[in-house]
Amino acid sequence: MSSNSFAYNEQSGGGEAAELGQEATSTISPSGAFGLFSSDWKKNEDLKQMLESNKDSAKLDAMKRIVGMIAKGKNASELFPAVVKNVASKNIEIKKLVYVYLVRYAEEQQDLALLSISTFQRALKDPNQLIRASALRVLSSIRVPIIVPIMMLAIKEASADLSPYVRKNAAHAIQKLYSLDPEQKEMLIEVIEKLLKDKSTLVAGSVVMAFEEVCPDRIDLIHRNYRKLCNLLVDVEEWGQVVIIHMLTRYARTQFVSPWREDDGLEDNEKNFYESDDEEKEKSDKKRPYTMDPDHRLLIRNTKPLLQSRNAAVVMAVAQLYWHISPKSEAGVISKSLVRLLRSNREVQYIVLQNIATMSIQRKGMFEPYLKSFYVRSTDPTMIKTLKLEILTNLANEANISTLLREFQTYVKSQDKQFAAATIQTIGRCATSITEVTDTCLNGLVCLLSNRDEIVVAESVVVIKKLLQMQPAQHGEIIKHMAKLLDSITVPVARASILWLIGENCERVPKIAPDVLRKMAKTFTSEDDLVKLQILNLGAKLYLTNSKQTKLLTQYILNLGKYDQNYDIRDRTRFIRQLIVPNEKSGALSKYAKKIFLAQKPAPLLESPFKDRDHFQLGTLSHTLNIKASGYLELSNWPEVAPDPSVRNVEVIESAKEWTPVGKSKKEKPAKKFYSESEEEEAEEEESSDSSSDSEGESGSESGDTGSSSEDSSEDSSSGQESETGSEAEAEGKRAGKRNSRLKRKSDSEDGEKKNEKSKTSESSSAESSSMEESSSGSESASESDNEPVPRKVAQAKERKPQQERHPPPKDVFLLDLDDFNPVSTPVALPTPALSPSLIADLEGLNLSTSSSVINVSTPVFVPTKTHELLHRMSGKGLAAWYCFPRQPCIFGDKMVSVQITLKNTSDRKIENIHIGEKKLPVGMQMHVFHPIDSLEPEGSVTVSVGIDFCDSTQTACFQLCTKDDCFNVNIQPPVGELLLPVAMSEKDFKKERGMLTGMNETSATVIAAPQNFTPSMILQKVVNVANLGAVPSGQDNVHRFAAKTVHSGSLMLVTVELKEGSTAQLIINTEKTLIGSVLLRELKPVLSQG
């Protein structure tokens, strides 16, 4: 042992020489060529030569061998100079292997490692995100303290990178830098803070990991990202999910009040019996009604789908979250999933069973339905068997005990004796906990005393001893039986137990006890220490009760004990002699000797070995080991009073500002209002609408002050509690109010001009801007909390109201399309039964959420004059109709495409009452009709406009055009290009957005046409003729970019035309609406290729 730890402390010990020697004779190197070289020195020489050759294949071969050496744990550090030269190699595989080498040895060869740094610094600026990411990865993995400033700089830069993948790597690098130089903590926390705000699912897991490693106590950083994390959770990769869930569990325990109540279920009575948690009692004192914080509910609801994960770690993480923070009545859902994990590998089983064991002590009911899943199979490893047994014991009750005992009978006979012994203990525990079966168990155990296997008998004896001790009734028979066993049994524990039992009951078996002592005196010297001690005890007890028969025997034994080799026994002998044998020196104590030896002893409590584990968070390493592991973060008790919940509110503007220059946020705001499609966006908005005073404003020390003061006030005054107790009712109100508030916001965005001006001024003072936010987010925010300058806010709200009333018509229209839009959204902050983000919804939503910040609808570049026939004059009995797309934002609703219909009377009489009759629209489609036209004179024509929500599809809208006497079936099929609204964006934004819409969101085609067709003006003309796209200014001559968003959902549609040599061009479309994307591609392709 000691030599082990010694060698182990030495990082690279002297074992090398021996290893190298070994290597010389072995031929384990990846390629067989090695056997030729007899000495190690030569081999390395050879490798050096290969590395210096100018053939890549030789270098690669050398690097492969070197990696082989590293993998075996052999020292290859002397090759460092030769290897590091190749860091800039063009060959990607050589480069990778050099990286592997560098990361392994840079620490040992710091000076030489610096040679490679410039390569990485260059790569950090590479246009390819993967190269940037890998450069950052290697740079941060080289543990060379000198480059800490460079790393810091690189991390800072990467954390603002446009690619989420690079930002993910930045989050990883934070931990590496922190372990290299903890001094950088403050700076790193800043980066973490920034990255926590990131909305990409890629980044979330990694940054939370960094948070846990660097500053787990800075819970304040989480507040404003809490809801976002909850909402993103389902889509984060599985490893990230585990980390985030564990962190959020801790968070919830500090921020919410306990949902555990007295009347939560029958179980709790039991719980009180078992557990004396302080908070449990405190809770029962105050009986105020409890309502769960919506954020608390959000977490519980959003983690539930993850119970279905294929990853055992995720399931366990959710299970522990439910265990620690959900109301007791809801924790039941986890048992099914945990039981499912039992089918997994032995290691997974082991951990899961351990956790179930802890849970089942406190709440039997949870796992009772799955009792049979814990039945033991003979093929299970012993450690699994004992854990299952433990759980079975915990689950035993009056109802199932007979089944269980039958099952235990099988186990007792198991060939695995260790397991059989454990079963006997289990039976003992069942016997004590369930009084109905105590006698049955005892009888069963006594039968086992005649078992052939010694371990089984010994264990039975020990258990019977405990049982008898608890029931000092008449069990003389059993004791006699056991006394007989002394002749045959050799296991010391069992012998000791029997002796103790006889001693305790020596008055009940007056004949046997002295005889036993006699026998034992004979064998005293050859007994185990444990047994010797009990012989001494027995002697003493008999001396006190039956000194006539045993006086001499006891003295003989005491003499033997006096000269025993073991000092414990000598001590005990001396002690007993003084106590029981009366002599002049013995003090007052000897009078009480009988009381001392034959006192009523408290019965031992047979307890589960998992009893004391519940103070560790489930699913942790500490719980498994039952020791506090280093870095274990204590789960705090629930707070008495919840801290101010408003700290979790997030302002919209805040997030929009994140990655864009300040100047832009101004125009982003109105744009944002257009897009409320993605769920995440919605959450954001709703948060802002619920938002009370967002105390920690976006900037300025002043807002920080208000933040702290508002927190204080919420604690002092009862405003915080108020919102809690009354929150149920309020929640209802909020839900109802939500729609209104949304409407208000919409109308706000309508008169966006005005607001823009206001927000412009608001930027000068942040306090003002936050109150502006509020007023725009509707009046109910005022009701929620009133820590901020209330009067002013109310005044502003009032100011606004008349304004809204002045615009009733648009409000009506919005009501219409919001109706079908609302159910899709999940009100994030409110408890509703609906499950929040599904995978698909989020898949669609995610991109948008990161992209929407820079979109601004622009005017169409070009309005085609092409008209389509709606109704021919012949079939229309004189009424002719055409339609065209004016490419204007529709005035009837922002999801509609405006269509102009020109009606003409070609007959010779008046046509009266022209209107739209029955509509046969596909599901989801909506249409806003024109006002009926009373009459149309012959040869007269009139143009009306309608709005149709095509739901971003090219499906046909069928409806009837009716006159006074006739109805004509007509239909409008939109060209895909008309389902778009042009968008103005910069080239940079375009590239960023496009970077996020790769993979399945990208479709492309190659176009071949004559060069004259590829002049910029031609392309522009052709493209905008087909589709309502906005041109994006391009820095390159051969790349043309166009951008638009779909009318219904507002998804971006990015079109790129890249001219290649010859007469080809690459046409690429990036959009989430892949369907429209591909249709558009199909339409654009022929247009571009024809002359």
Added chain:
Amino acid sequence: MIHSLFLINCSGDIFLEKHWKSVVSQSVCDYFFEAQEKAADVENVPPVISTPHHYLISIYRDKLFFVSVIQTEVPPLFVIEFLHRVADTFQDYFGECSEAAIKDNVVIVYELLEEMLDNGFPLATESNILKELIKPPTILRSVVNSITGSSNVGDTLPTGQLSNIPWRRAGVKYTNNEAYFDVVEEIDAIIDKSGSTVFAEIQGVIDACIKLSGMPDLSLSFMNPRLLDDVSFHPCIRFKRWESERVLSFIPPDGNFRLISYRVSSQNLVAIPVYVKHSISFKENSSCGRFDITIGPKQNMGKTIEGITVTVHMPKVVLNMNLTPTQGSYTFDPVTKVLAWDVGKITPQKLPSLKGLVNLQSGAPKPEENPSLNIQFKIQQLAISGLKVNRLDMYGEKYKPFKGVKYVTKAGKFQVRT
């Protein structure tokens, strides 16, 4: 999180090590060896071991130990699950996860480990992504590589990691577009001495092999989805669709993967397809015993039961067995005391049986428990739970894929107590 990884073979040689942070000496494994010695059986080595400075979390797979070194608190399942994922990846790449395969491909192994963890935190674990980064070895490629000097590392950088579909690689193309689903159900059961069922449940999985071009969006529906009691999903499945419509809707990864695994609860009666008649007895004070088992079909839904094997761990006192099978062949290993009887198919006309004498160690007390029988079997074209795939629809792509569903029922942990 994960500091280092050591791969150890059965004889206790550390044949591969990889460090993600600073190097940890091999000697840390001594604590592991100590625990291994104490456990006697490899199955009983505790997965989590605490040492003075580190914690060791290990898994045992295919006769190899994967021992990871941990320094701070981490959910143990996180590490265990990850190590299994590593082993799965090796299996996927090399066809087997053995010492020889790993040693032969040590460079690929190293590259894989490098990609899978960054600073001890998992980075890319999806096989689709990894295969884009590092090409799996094939015989053809290794020949080509050795001639041209090109490599296994992908030339193109993967896009999957950056897209919304992190589990599917982009630009998949097949000439034959196929989608196969294997519904595999395993019966876990404990049958007691008298032949009545103590415990039985069905554990099922649907393994998919999808070779479809482009970005297909599939939805798979069942005739009787309510059967599925508890389901776990591949991340590609849209949970909400399942919740609301009980339809599996997903954009699949490319290649082989496990779509779902499910459990059919023990509340539903589970049909047990075989019965065993057994009479095993050891005579008191004599050195022999009798052994007689017969297997017959029961509730087999008209399908043949095949691939039957019976494995029995005989008590330690058994020296040898002298048996005659009416069908198939048997082996008895006197060292491990394992009796294995390879039965094959059951023909109802003539039930297979295995009879004979057991030689016991003379003088030793007779074993008090009869050994339990572990039975393996297979029934083709039947999902014992009655689960049926209704239809598979594909959206998002134009071509018509070839679709196939296969059902098979197997014995899982099927144990008969005697």
